Amino acid sequence: MATPRVLVLRAPGTNCDQETAYAFEQAGASSDIRHVFDVRQSPGDLARYQVLCIPGGFSYGDDVAAGRLFALQLEKFLTDALHEFVAQGKLILGICNGFQTLLKAGLLDDPGEGPVATLTWNDRGRYEDRWVHLEVRGDRCVFLRGVKRLYLPIAHAEGKFVARDEKTLARLDAEGRLALRYALPEGGNENVARSEYRKPLPFPINPNGSQADTAGCCDATGRVFGLMPHPERHIDALQHPRWTRGEGNREQQGTALFANAVEHFR
Secondary structure (H helix, E strand, C coil), X not given: CCCCEEEEEECCCECCHHHHHXXXXXXXXXXXXXXXXXXXXXXXXXXXXXEEEECCECHHHHCCCCCHHHHHHHHHHCHHHHHHHHHCXXXXXXXXXXXXXXXXXXXXXXXXXXXXXXXXXXXXXXCEEEEEEEEECCCCCHXXXXXXXXEXXXXXXXXXXXXXXXXXXXXXXXXXXXXXXXXXXXXXXXXXXXXXXXXXXXXXCCCCCCHHHEXXXXXXXXXXXXXXXXXXXXXXHHHCCCHHHCCCCHHHCCHHHHHHHHHHHC
């Protein structure tokens, strides 16, 4: 398949759909932006696409909880179509509010196991907008293959990853599903006290207090992935916050996530 097709699924309050579609197109895909109300009328249309992406924003104004009402739309009208989509070997990506939506819709859960985790209020109880260093753990996640480190912006109030229980957290970690972690800057202070993986790095390295410093989590197949940072906001050197000082590392841009999705189908 020369040109994979990407569906960027938006809802009322979504505001990162254009940038996300552009990022996929820059990586070599073709993309359509469609409203969830449109797709739920014809779930069979999902068969036309190889990648589904739920972008960032504030769907439904984050009423009730971030991503919750968008997740209800997916659960009520698109559950069967989405599970078939994954069963066919296709990819699903959720960015920020999209990650919140994926988790609350159960798309990162194991069958019959119940919710593996949720995303709740940041430890500081406020919206955080900053750039963070990230490192990739393992090679299970398709979107992160060949990637070691990333430098991306976050912008969220409900980004703290909390597993259902300690046993589930340990299992997700052992399976390589906590694929993206908040990290120290490369060459930074490696002596920050961390007696065990369950103790998060301090703020602002870990901007929300996520367990195991989790910034992104995938399902058991590695083909459904959600992350809080915004890769679509760092696909060009000029988007780096200190590019005028000559800083910026192409290898740490978000471009790789979109390129990996395209390459997966080529």
